[in-house]
Structure formats: C-alpha cells, structure tokens
Amino acid sequence: xxxxxxxxxxxxxxxxxxxxxxxxxxxxxxxxxxxxxxxxxxxxxxxxxxxxxxxxxxxxxxxxxxxxxxxxxxxxxxxxxxxxxxxxxxxxxxxxxxxxxxxxxxxxxx
Amino acid sequence: xxxxxxxxxxxxxxxxxxxxxxxxxxxxxxxxxxxxxxxxxxxxxxxxxxxxxxxxxxxxxxxxxxxxxxxxxxxxxxxxxxxxxxxxxxxxxxxxxxxxxxxxxxxxxxxxxx
Numbered sequence: 001x002x003x004x005x006x007x008x009x010x011x012x013x014x015x016x017x018x019x020x021x022x023x024x025x026x027x028x029x030x031x032x033x034x035x036x037x038x039x040x041x042x043x044x045x046x047x048x049x050x051x052x053x054x055x056x057x058x059x060x061x062x063x064x065x066x067x068x069x070x071x072x073x074x075x076x077x078x079x080x081x082x083x084x085x086x087x088x089x090x091x092x093x094x095x096x097x098x099x100x101x102x103x104x105x106x107x108x109x110x
Numbered sequence: 111x112x113x114x115x116x117x118x119x120x121x122x123x124x125x126x127x128x129x130x131x132x133x134x135x136x137x138x139x140x141x142x143x144x145x146x147x148x149x150x151x152x153x154x155x156x157x158x159x160x161x162x163x164x165x166x167x168x169x170x171x172x173x174x175x176x177x178x179x180x181x182x183x184x185x186x187x188x189x190x191x192x193x194x195x196x197x198x199x200x201x202x203x204x205x206x207x208x209x210x211x212x213x214x215x216x217x218x219x220x221x222x223x224x
Contacts, residue, residue: 034212043200043215044153087153089213097143097168098204098213102152 002026004090006101014109017078021104023088024070033071034089035062038103044087048073078108113137116201116216123191123223131186131219133201142184143213145200146170153200159184191223 005024013019025033032051036044048055050071054063061074075082088101114135123129135142144157145168155168159178173195174188184203188195198220204213 041149043218044213045215046212049212097141097155097158098202099155100145100153 004101139203
C-alpha cells in the first residue's frame with residue numbers, strides 16, 4: 001500500500017450536493033492527519049486537522065477510521081467555491097516530513 | 111495569513127544559469143520544506159530541514175541544493191538550470207512541537223527555463 005492514497009477524481013457534483021472523499025494511509029502508527037485545500041495555481045492551505053476520531057467545522061466533517069486506516073472528508077451543501085483539489089496529509093511519524101496524497105479534484109457545478 | 115514569503119514569484123531564465131529561489135518565514139518555525147509541483151500534479155518533497163545547519167533530501171531526486179544558516183531563511187539553489195527544472199517550487203514551514211503541525215506554504219515560485 002502506498003503511504004497515502006486518494007481517489008484522484010474528478011468529482012463533478014451539483015451545487016447543494018453532499019460529497020465525500022476517502023484517503024487511505026499505510027503507517028498504522030500515524031497519530032495526526034490533515035486535509036488541505038489547493039485552488040488552481042495556488043498554494044495548499046490547511047482545511048482541517050484530525051487527531052482523534054473526527055472533526056467538524058461547519059459544512060465540513062473529517063472522520064478517522066483507525067481500524068481500516070483511512071480518513072474521510074465530507075462536504076455538505078456544496079458551494080461553487082468548494083471547487084478545488086483536496087489533499088490528504090499524513091506525517092510519517094511525529095517528527096518527519098509531511099507526505100501529501102495526490103489529491104482529489106472536486107468541481108461543483110451550478 | 112501565513113508569514114512565509116517566496117521570491118521571485120515568477121522567473122524565466124536561460125539554460126545553464128545559476129538561480130537561487132528565496133524562502134523566508136517570520137514565525138520562528140524550525141521545520142522548513144521545499145516541494146516541487148507540476149501543473150495538475152502532486153506535490154513532491156525535494157528538501158527539508160529541522161533547524162539551523164540541518165538539511166535532508168526528500169523523496170524526489172533533485173539537482174538542487176539548499177542551505178539553512180538562519181532559522182528564518184531556507185534558500186534553494188540550482189547551479190545550472192535546465193528546461194527539465196521548469197516547475198512550480200513551493201516552500202513551507204511548520205512548528206516542530208506537537209503530534210504533527212500545520213504546514214504554512216509560501217505562494218510559490220513558477221520557474222521556466224528556456
């Protein structure tokens with residue numbers, strides 16, 4: 001299994017839809033996980049951190065399944081402005097470089 | 111807004127030239143990283159540093175070199191630019207404490223070697 005694996009998409013969804021992405025990871029010792037958002041031709045920016053079972057921020061929910069070694073990102077009531085690439089990030093251990101997944105591309109269509 | 115800056119934002123340069131991409135952060139972060147990213151493709155880690163005088167090569171082999179003489183500064187140098195070096199270079203930094211900290215990115219340098 002690759003260190004971090006994501007479905008590249010693209011996910012094309014209508015406005016208002018609910019969409020979910022999964023990210024699988026290989027290091028069972030990983031303690032923290034991150035979702036970043038990257039807009040076209042821009043730098044990645046942190047969207048959410050996940051340290052325990054999950055995290056919720058408005059329309060965004062991140063969940064962690066340690067047994068199956070994946071994290072998910074759920075976006076409810078999709079907006080046009082949610083169109084971006086969503087990157088899953090898993091540190092190799094507590095003090096090592098961040099490993100980025102290839103990203104999942106989301107297009108929200110009017 | 112993150113206090114991490116990259117210069118130049120765009121650079122078009124001829125083959126064989128030596129170039130240095132600058133990256134500075136004012137957050138006092140010990141960890142700094144350089145990533146390379148082609149349009150629509152994934153981020154590849156090319157160099158990282160955990161503090162002054164510490165530098166390591168990343169996952170992607172790169173002909174570039176880095177230095178970390180000061181905490182806030184992490185420049186990347188290409189001794190002889192080639193068209194294959196054309197890409198976007200992103201610098202990031204993070205705090206060393208905790209389980210794994212948020213990485214803040216600079217706006218990137220788009221390098222074109224002609």
